Amino acid sequence: MRFEMIRVRDLSLRLASGGRPVLILDGICLEVAAGEFVAITGPSGSGKSTLLGLIAGLDQPTTGSIEVDGVEITRLSENTLAGFRCERIGYVFQSYNLIPTLSASENVAVPLELAGRANALTQAAVLLSEVGLSRRAHHYPAQLSGGEQQRVALARAVALRPKLLLADEPTGNLDSATGAAIIELMLRLRRERGSTLLLVTHDPALAAHADRIVSLLDGRLVNGNGHAP
Secondary structure (H helix, E strand, C coil): CCCEEEEEEEEEEEEEECCEEEEEEEEEEEEEECCCEEEEECCCCCCHHHHHHHHCCCCCCCEEEEEECCEEHHHCCHHHHHHHHHHHEEEECCCCCCCCCCCHHHHHHHHHHHCCCCCHHHHHHHHHHHCCCHHHCCCCHHHCCHHHHHHHHHHHHCCCCCCEEEEECCCCCCCHHHHHHHHHHHHHHHHHHCCEEEEECCCHHHHCCCCEEEEEECCEEEECCCCCC
8 A cells, every 4th residue: 555745736837927817727637556666747837846845834725635644734833843854854046045154064964853753964074975975974064066066955854864855946056967976866765765856847858757657737637647657
C-alpha cells in the first residue's frame, strides 16, 4: 500500500489584477506518493511555481485542499504551518534565497537553529562537506559562484532531512555544466535521505530523471496523470 506524501484536491487560486479577479490555478488535483520524484513542466506563466508555493504553504489557495504527509496544511494556523514547514519540507529556490549577511555555514545552520538543534554550525559543516564546499564554509554568498550558492541552498534544504523536497527551477540560473552537477547532487541527496521530490523545471534533461512528469497550461493540468501510479 502506497502512502501519498502530497494530496491536492480541486485547488484554485484567484488574484486581483486591475480590479478584476484573474484565475491563476484552476481545479488542480494531484497526488504524489512517498518517495516519488515528480517533475512539473509547462510554459512560463502556466502556474508551476505558484502551485509549488501553495504546496509549501507559502501562500493560501482560494479554494481546495492540500495535504502534506497526512496533514491538511490549508487548515493550519500560521505559526503551526511555519513549524510544520521547517520540520518536514525543504525548499530550493531558483534564486538561491541565501541570507547575504551570513556565511555559507551560517546559512545552512539557520533551519537547524530554528529547530533547536544543538551544535548547528558543526552539523552545517558536515552538510557543506557533503556538497563539496568545506573550503567555502566561511565565505558569504556574494563571494560564491551561482553553482556554489545553489549547493549551499541544497545543503540548507536537506539539513533537517525533510520528508518532502520542493525545488523551483533549481538549475534555471546556471550554465548547462553547472546545472548538470547540481542535478546529480540533488538526486543523490534525495536518494540518501529517502525524500519525496516535487520539482518545477523547463529543462527536459532534468525532467527526464523523474518517475513521472505532469504539465500545466494556463493553470490547468493538461498532461500526465495527476495520480500516483
